[in-house]
Amino acid sequence: xxxxxxxxxxxxxxxxxxxxxxxxxxxxxxxxxxxxxxxxxxxxxxxxxxxxxxxxxxxxxxxxxxxxxxxxxxxxxxxxxxxxxxxxxxxxxxxxxxxxxxxxxxxxxxxxxxxxxxxxxxxxxxxxxxxxxxxxxxxxxxxxxxxxxxxxxxxxxxxxxxxxxxxxxxxxxxxxxxxxxxxxxxxxxxxxxxxxxxxxxxxxxxxxxxxxxxxxxxxxxxxxxxxxxxxxxxxxxxxxxxxxxxxxxxxxxxxxxxxxxxxxxxxxxxxxxxxxxxxxxxxxxxxxxxxxxxxxxxx
Numbered sequence: 001x002x003x004x005x006x007x008x009x010x011x012x013x014x015x016x017x018x019x020x021x022x023x024x025x026x027x028x029x030x031x032x033x034x035x036x037x038x039x040x041x042x043x044x045x046x047x048x049x050x051x052x053x054x055x056x057x058x059x060x061x062x063x064x065x066x067x068x069x070x071x072x073x074x075x076x077x078x079x080x081x082x083x084x085x086x087x088x089x090x091x092x093x094x095x096x097x098x099x100x101x102x103x104x105x106x107x108x109x110x111x112x113x114x115x116x117x118x119x120x121x122x123x124x125x126x127x128x129x130x131x132x133x134x135x136x137x138x139x140x141x142x143x144x145x146x147x148x149x150x151x152x153x154x155x156x157x158x159x160x161x162x163x164x165x166x167x168x169x170x171x172x173x174x175x176x177x178x179x180x181x182x183x184x185x186x187x188x189x190x191x192x193x194x195x196x197x198x199x200x201x202x203x204x205x206x207x208x209x210x211x212x213x214x215x216x217x218x219x220x221x222x223x224x225x226x227x228x229x230x231x232x233x234x235x236x237x238x239x240x241x242x243x244x245x246x247x248x249x250x251x252x253x254x255x256x257x258x259x260x261x262x263x264x265x266x267x268x269x270x271x272x273x274x275x276x277x278x279x280x281x282x283x284x285x286x287x288x289x290x291x292x293x294x295x296x297x298x299x
Contacts, residue, residue: 002025002026002027002029002061002062002150002151002182003024003025003048003059003060003061003151003182003184004024004058004059004060004061005021005022005023005024005044005048005057005059006022006057006058006059006060007020007021007022007056007057007058008020008021008022008044008047008054008056008057008058008059009021009054009055009056009057010040010043010044010047010052010054010055010206011055011056016206017040017043017206018040018043018044018047018206019040019205019206019207020056020057020207020208021040021044021057021201021203021206021207021208022057022208022211023201023208023211025182025184025199026182026199027180027182028177028180028181028182029177029182029183029198029199030173030174030177030183030185030196030197030198031182031183031184031185031197031199031200031201032184032185032186032187032193032196032197032199032200032201033045033184033185033186033200033201033203034186034187034188034190034193034200034201034202034203034290035186035202035203035204035294036204036294038205039203039204039205039206039294040203040205040206041155041186041203042079042155042186043206044203045076045153045155045184045186047059047066048066048153048184049074049076049153050066050067050071053067061151072100072101072147072149073149073150073151074149074150074151074152074153075144075145075147075149075151075152075153076144076152076153076155077140077141077144077152077153077154077155077157078155079155079156079159079186081136081137081140082140083128083136083139083140083143084128085127085128085129086127086128086129087127087128088124088125088126088127088128089115089120089123089124089125089126089128089131089139090111090115090124090125092128092139092143093107093111093114093115093139093142093143093146094107094111096143096144096146096147097110097111097143097146097147100146100147100149101147102146102147107146107147110146110148111146114142114146114172115142117168117172118138118141118142118168118172119168120135120138120139123135133160134160134161134162134165137157137159137160137161137165137169138165138168138169141154141157141169141172145176145181148181149181150180150181150182151181151182151183151184152176152181152182152183152184153183153184153185154173154183154184154185154186155185155186156186156187156188157169157173157185157187158170158187158189158192159187159188166192170192170195170196173185173196174196185197190285190286190287190290191285191286191287193286194214194285194286194287197214198213198214199211199212199213199214200212200214200217202217202290202293202294204293204294204295209293209294210293214286217286217289218283218284218286218289219283221283221284221289221292222259222260222283223260223263223281223282223283224256224257224258224259224260224283224284225254225255225256225257225281225282225283225284225285225288226254226255226256226257226263226266226279226280226281227249227252227253227254227255227278227279227280227282228252228253228255228270228276228278228279228280229251229252229253229276229277229278229279230253230270230274230275230276230277230278230279231274231275232270232274234246234248234253237253237255237266237270240262240265240266240269241262241265242257242258242259242261242262242263242265242266243255243256243257243258243262243266244256244257244258252278260281263281267279
């Protein structure tokens with residue numbers, strides 16, 4: 001393992017922000033830390049970055065306490081963005097790279113590559129304050145890894161991005177992973193977590209409700225989401241054995257089953273001499289599991 005969080009607690013007087021948190025991240029992995037606002041995600045990031053001390057527990061990087069490592073191996077994109085408004089895109093990236101101990105000559109190749117990769121070539125000499133929100137976010141993301149860190153923390157990297165720029169960022173994150181960067185990130189957009197992460201930790205009020213493989217989390221619920229496109233009326237489907245709930249989509253029904261064993265009898269019923277355009281049994285989405293686990297809306 002690369003990063004080990006072992007029984008970590010962070011206490012502020014009578015308030016416990018993180019309570020006995022334990023998880024591990026393997027080298028070259030993208031790991032998701034998810035939870036509602038106030039769940040303890042940012043506090044955890046700050047302890048990993050040694051910006052705050054743990055009250056109890058240990059954080060270990062490759063066998064070394066996190067507060068003893070070379071800080072230049074870390075990269076961080078905070079949720080609260082902060083770039084220099086009067087500095088050009090190019091100078092900004094050189095500045096952040098040099099802060100991390102890199103020389104301008106060795107940064108040039110990376111700066112040129114990522115400016116082109118993020119379609120910022122025409123904005124290279126533009127001041128940050130003149131950029132759109134999406135382009136500012138691209139610049140700050142590049143600044144977080146321009147020094148080629150071994151470990152990168154991304155706090156809400158997709159916030160406020162349009163679909164095109166979101167895909168650019170996703171592809172960049174996957175490229176960093178493929179090049180060996182270990183990535184820990186948080187997002188309220190569960191579809192992005194589901195797409196990018198194999199492992200995750202789900203926090204609620206500072207406590208881990210689950211830590212491990214995403215598929216293992218889904219298996220806890222089983223395949224209970226049944227999507228059907230059929231002419232059979234909703235009230236008939238809703239009365240079938242094993243159906244807990246039924247929702248009407250634009251052109252289909254989405255049934256929640258008590259467990260997946262009821263799917264066969266439902267299939268037999270709806271296929272008996274009737275045309276079925278769609279019959280799909282699957283696990284719940286991470287967004288649906290998240291809402292069930294935290295007991296409230298995804299905010």
